[in-house]
Amino acid sequence: MTYRPTLSDVAKMAGVSVATASRALSNPDLVAESTRTAVRDAANSCGYQINLVARSLRKQRTNSILVLIPEIDNQFYPTIIKGLEQRAHNLGYSMILGLTSNNLLRENSYLEIVNSRRADGMIVLDGGLDNLIERGIKFNVPTVQVLECLGGESLPTVRIDDRQVAALVVEHLVGLGHRRIAHISGSSNSLVATERIAGFQHAMAAAGCHVHSELIVNGGYTHDGGAAAMLRLLDMNEPPTAVFCANDASAMGAIRACRTRGLRVPQDVSIVGVDDIDEAATNDPPLTTIHQPRYEIGVMAMDLLAGLIETSNWKQKPVLVPINLIERGSTAPPRH
Amino acid sequence: MTYRPTLSDVAKMAGVSVATASRALSNPDLVAESTRTAVRDAANSCGYQINLVARSLRKQRTNSILVLIPEIDNQFYPTIIKGLEQRAHNLGYSMILGLTSNNLLRENSYLEIVNSRRADGMIVLDGGLDNLIERGIKFNVPTVQVLECLGGESLPTVRIDDRQVAALVVEHLVGLGHRRIAHISGSSNSLVATERIAGFQHAMAAAGCHVHSELIVNGGYTHDGGAAAMLRLLDMNEPPTAVFCANDASAMGAIRACRTRGLRVPQDVSIVGVDDIDEAATNDPPLTTIHQPRYEIGVMAMDLLAGLIETSNWKQKPVLVPINLIERGSTAPPRH
DNA sequence: CTGAAAGCGCTTACAG
DNA sequence: CTGAAAGCGCTTACAG
Numbered sequence: 001m002t003y004r005p006t007l008s009d010v011a012k013m014a015g016v017s018v019a020t021a022s023r024a025l026s027n028p029d030l031v032a033e034s035t036r037t038a039v040r041d042a043a044n045s046c047g048y049q050i051n052l053v054a055r056s057l058r059k060q061r062t063n064s065i066l067v068l069i070p071e072i073d074n075q076f077y078p079t080i081i082k083g084l085e086q087r088a089h090n091l092g093y094s095m096i097l098g099l100t101s102n103n104l105l106r107e108n109s110y111l112e113i114v115n116s117r118r119a120d121g122m123i124v125l126d127g128g129l130d131n132l133i134e135r136g137i138k139f140n141v142p143t144v145q146v147l148e149c150l151g152g153e154s155l156p157t158v159r160i161d162d163r164q165v166a167a168l169v170v171e172h173l174v175g176l177g178h179r180r181i182a183h184i185s186g187s188s189n190s191l192v193a194t195e196r197i198a199g200f201q202h203a204m205a206a207a208g209c210h211v212h213s214e215l216i217v218n219g220g221y222t223h224d225g226g227a228a229a230m231l232r233l234l235d236m237n238e239p240p241t242a243v244f245c246a247n248d249a250s251a252m253g254a255i256r257a258c259r260t261r262g263l264r265v266p267q268d269v270s271i272v273g274v275d276d277i278d279e280a281a282t283n284d285p286p287l288t289t290i291h292q293p294r295y296e297i298g299v300m301a302m303d304l305l306a307g308l309i310e311t312s313n314w315k316q317k318p319v320l321v322p323i324n325l326i327e328r329g330s331t332a333p334p335r336h
Numbered sequence: 337m338t339y340r341p342t343l344s345d346v347a348k349m350a351g352v353s354v355a356t357a358s359r360a361l362s363n364p365d366l367v368a369e370s371t372r373t374a375v376r377d378a379a380n381s382c383g384y385q386i387n388l389v390a391r392s393l394r395k396q397r398t399n400s401i402l403v404l405i406p407e408i409d410n411q412f413y414p415t416i417i418k419g420l421e422q423r424a425h426n427l428g429y430s431m432i433l434g435l436t437s438n439n440l441l442r443e444n445s446y447l448e449i450v451n452s453r454r455a456d457g458m459i460v461l462d463g464g465l466d467n468l469i470e471r472g473i474k475f476n477v478p479t480v481q482v483l484e485c486l487g488g489e490s491l492p493t494v495r496i497d498d499r500q501v502a503a504l505v506v507e508h509l510v511g512l513g514h515r516r517i518a519h520i521s522g523s524s525n526s527l528v529a530t531e532r533i534a535g536f537q538h539a540m541a542a543a544g545c546h547v548h549s550e551l552i553v554n555g556g557y558t559h560d561g562g563a564a565a566m567l568r569l570l571d572m573n574e575p576p577t578a579v580f581c582a583n584d585a586s587a588m589g590a591i592r593a594c595r596t597r598g599l600r601v602p603q604d605v606s607i608v609g610v611d612d613i614d615e616a617a618t619n620d621p622p623l624t625t626i627h628q629p630r631y632e633i634g635v636m637a638m639d640l641l642a643g644l645i646e647t648s649n650w651k652q653k654p655v656l657v658p659i660n661l662i663e664r665g666s667t668a669p670p671r672h
Numbered sequence: 673c674t675g676a677a678a679g680c681g682c683t684t685a686c687a688g
Numbered sequence: 689c690t691g692a693a694a695g696c697g698c699t700t701a702c703a704g
Contacts, residue, residue, distance in 0.1 A: 004453075006697055017675045022699060032673055052452040053392045054697035057680045062389060064432065064454075072414045072421075073614075079409045085435050089442065094449060096400065097433045099421050106425065113430060116388040117340075118400070223618075278409075282559075284620065342681060353691045358683060368689060390681035393696050 005046040013042035025050070064094040065305060066114045066122040070102050075248075075277035076294070077125065080146070083298020084123065091306050093120075100126045114141050121309050123301050127190060142308040146301045148192050149318070156308060157318035158301040162192050165290050166199030168325045169244045169272050172288070174207045177333045178270060181209065182240035184219035184229040184250050193221075196246055196274075215240060219250035226250025230257035241269065241334040248273035248280045248289055255283075255330065266332035276326060285329035297321050341382040349378035361386070400430040401641060402450045402458040406438050411584075411613035412630070413461065416482070419634020420459065427642050429456075436462045450477050457645050459637050463526060478644040482637045484528050485654070492644060493654035494637040498528050501626050502535030504661045505580045505608050508624070510543045513669045514606060517545065518576035520555035520565040520586050529557075532582055532610075551576060555586035562586025566593035577605065577670040584609035584616050584625055591621075591666065602668035612662060621665035633657050 011021035016035055023030040024039035031039075042048075056062045067084055069077050081097070088095045096119055098110040107126070114122050121141055127148025144156045151157070166183075173181050183200045186193030197216060204211045214236065219229040226245055230253065233239055245251035251273030255265050265271050265285055273280060273289040280287040300319055308314055347357035352371055359366040360375035367375075378384075392398045403420055405413050417433070424431045432455055434446040443462070450458050457477055463484025480492045487493070502519075509517050519536045522529030533552060540547045550572065555565040562581055566589065569575055581587035587609030591601050601607050601621055609616060609625040616623040636655055644650055 007699095008697080018697090019676080019699080020674055023674085026699080030673075035673080049448070049451045049453075051393075051697050052449070052454045053389060053398060054680090055699075056389045057387075057393050057682085058697080058699045060680070071418075073418050074414075075411075078414050081433075082407075082409050082435060085408075085433060089434070089445070094432045094434075094454065096430045097417075097421060098425070098430075099418060109425070112385070113388070115385045117385075118388045118430065279615070343683095344681080354681090355683080355692080356690055359690085362683080366689075371689080387681050390696090391683075393698085394681080394683045396696070 005048045006051070007048070009046060010039060010042045010048050013046065014038040060117075062118060062120050063092055064096055064119050065302075065309075066096045066098060066110065066119040067125070068098045068100055068107070068110055068122060069125045070100055070127075072097075072099055075279060076275060079294040080125065080298040083295040084302050085298075087299045087302035087306075091302065093302075093306070102126065121305050123305055127192070142305060142312065144301050144305045144308065146297065148190060150191055153316070153318070156304055156314045158297060158304060158321065159318055160292060160297075160321050160323050162195035163199030163202065165274055165323060166196050166244065167203040168290060168323070169274075170200065170203035170207060170209075172325050172327070172331065173242045173244070173270060173272065174209065176242075176270065176331060178242040179209050180215075180238065180240045180242075181211075182215040182217065182233050182243045183211075184217055184226055184233075184243055184245040184254060186219070186221045186246040186250075188218055190221075193246060200244060219246060219253070221247050221250055223249045223253040223256075226253030227257040228253075230254035231261075234258070234261055234263070239269075242331070243269065243271050245271060245273050248275045248277045248287060251287055251289070251330070252279070252283060255285075255287075266330050268335065270331040270334070272325075272331060280326075281328070283330075288328045288331040289326055291324050291326050293321060293323070340387075341384045342387070343384070345382060346375060346378045346384050349382065350374045396453075398454060398456050399428055400432055400455050401638075401645075402432045402434060402446065402455040403461070404434045404436055404443070404446055404458060405461045406436050406463075408433075408435055411615060412611060415630040416461065416634040419631040420638050421634075423635045423638035423642075427638065429638075429642070438462065457641050459641055463528070478641060478648065480637050480641045480644065482633065484526060486527055489652065489654070492640055492650045494633060494640060494657065495654055496628060496633075496657050496659050498531035499535030499538065501610055501659065502532050502580065503539040504626060504659070505610075506536065506539035506543060506545075508661055508663070508667065509578045509580065509606060509608065510545065512578075512606065512667060514578040515545050516551075516574065516576045516578075517547075518551040518553065518569050518579045519547075520553055520562055520569075520579055520581040520590060522555070522557045522582040522586075524554055526557075529582060536580060555582060555589070557583050557586055559585045559589040559592075562589030563593040564589075566590035567597070570594070570597050570599070575605075578667070579605065579607050581607060581609050584611045584613045584623060587623055587625070587666070588615070588619060591619075591623075602666050604671065606667040606670070608661075608667060616662075617664070619666075624664045624667040625662055627660050627662050629657060629659070 007021050008018050011018045021039050024036045028036050085095050100106045123144045125146045127150050145151050146158045149157050185197050217229040219226040251271050254271050258265050258269050273287050276289045276291040280289050343357050344354050347354045357375050360372045364372050421431050436442045459480045461482045463486050481487050482494045485493050521533050553565040555562040587607050590607050594605050609623050612625045612627040616625050
């Protein structure tokens with residue numbers, strides 16, 4: 001470990017005070033050109049690197065932000081993280097990434113980090129964190145919630161309109177001629193899931209289609225859950241001709257289940273997903289789905305948080321990210 | 337923004353000095369039981385939270401580490417990140433995540449972070465960073481390189497034996513009866529790719545199989561690159577009966593290419609990948625591949641770095657993570 | 673344009 | 689077991 005020169009060393013070398021050395025390096029306009037170059041030369045010659053921890057203590061700013069997500073080893077979150085990271089980097093922030101696994105202990109210990117001022121704010125994608133959001137408010141750390149928004153309107157929010165998700169899907173399927181449409185929903189403790197259920201019921205009613213309650217089955221957002229839910233739907237006396245799945249993973253599971261029963265997608269059953277993960281396009285058949293612009297969601301969330309940190313106020317309305325339905329090969333008109 | 341109590345406030349409330357308050361909270365054994373409880377009560381009653389930035393400045397330790405990866409929105413890195421994060425969290429470190437996109441500007445600006453002592457060390461999964469590794473050494477920041485290791489033996493390393501990868505694959509295919517085996521390699525500027533090529537040639541020679549140079553084609557680690565490479569192989573006068581692909585993505589591309597030529601996998605051509613990403617198991621056909629324990633790689637890298645930060649020395653040998661071949665449905669004996 | 677001084681909020685030898 | 693003091697390495701009013 002070699003000796004690390006400090007600002008005071010640089011100042012001595014350049015023959016100025018530390019105050020002037022600081023200004024020359026961090027606020028060049030404030031000093032004369034000659035001192036500016038003298039200080040810079042001194043800094044370069046000794047390999048000076050600012051100590052950001054010291055600056056942070058003095059300025060009461062860490063320039064880092066905490067991002068809390070439930071899991072990373074799936075197809076959904078990484079692209080959001082990419083958007084978050086790239087925007088953070090462009091804005092001069094570092095991103096501390098915390099994986100919670102929806103685990104209370106982890107959530108709490110990450111909350112302590114942010115409460116201990118190691119980060120200037122946080123972005124929460126982990127909807128399971130009622131308690132966390134509550135505490136986040138309590139300590140007044142700038143916080144943005146994304147997609148799964150249990151904090152409701154009380155917190156700055158970036159999300160999509162989950163009722164519109166359902167509306168777009170129903171519109172597409174009804175447009176193809178389907179009337180008997182089922183919904184494989186997400187986990188019941190998820191706000192997003194209940195919104196999509198409500199949106200589904202509303203859109204079906206608006207289209208004049210009746211929704212038997214047994215046509216809504218929980219698929220838990222997973223491949224296997226979707227497959228199991230699909231089998232239950234196929235076991236009904238009058239199975240649906242089309243299924244709106246709450247995400248792509250459960251939609252792919254549903255397709256697999258259809259195959260095991262000898263049914264073809266889309267000829268015998270139409271299947272729609274939500275998310276538009278990469279696999280949706282390469283799936284066999286390619287999946288008709290709702291596209292969520294995940295990268296942009298990350299970018300917008302980071303922008304919102306950065307603004308919040310600077311100004312500490314926000315226009316009390318959620319940022320709604322636009323979505324659209326992508327028609328691929330898993331939907332078709334019903335058989336006669 | 338409400339007022340945040342400091343240690344000095346707590347000390348006043350408890351009627352002790354800040355020194356004693358600090359000890360009571362951070363080093364309880366050093367104070368009398370009565371003062372310990374008095375200080376703790378005071379801290380609780382005013383909602384004291386330590387300022388970690390101040391502690392960091394004093395202790396010259398940030399308890400955070402920088403992780404540099406080239407990309408995150410694929411199937412490979414997220415599970416490694418999960419291993420890194422969970423181990424870091426258990427060891428009391430925060431993980432700053434930097435995505436470089438193999439972009440020199442980004443790499444350099446992240447290097448500045450670590451050089452500015454915002455992190456105690458770094459883990460580099462981005463093999464493109466000759467210059468970065470060089471500078472990392474120069475400033476003597478504890479650094480661990482993972483998988484794509486351009487720093488060679490000069491830096492602490494966690495990786496797999498890429499020659500063994502090739503050996504396992506060749507052994508499997510030769511065992512099935514294949515003699516004319518091709519290799520769809522990775523990007524030519526990747527050390528991992530050249531090691532796998534060398535390992536392939538060596539293993540083939542050891543098995544008494546001749547390798548025409550045109551049987552080694554660059555697939556760039558991508559789905560499309562793998563498909564294009566496969567088409568070139570199939571256009572040969574005497575196409576291979578089996579192909580060792582440098583990763584799963586290019587293997588899946590190769591399978592797709594076979595289909596477009598009306599060839600079945602594994603009946604007409606055997607295909608082997610490397611990585612064992614999630615999709616490998618659900619692919620059609622399920623992919624025979626080399627399993628890399630990505631989660632464990634992350635854990636081991638973080639352990640190595642933490643040890644390095646504590647003791648600043650390491651046993652000069654790379655940590656080689658064990659691998660194994662998983663036989664699935666994309667390989668079979670050659671046709672007669 | 674520049675410097676002396678205070679201070680960000682902790683921890684840790686050093687004395688007692 | 690406890691306190692006074694120094695100090696980690698910066699930045700920023702305040703004077704001049």
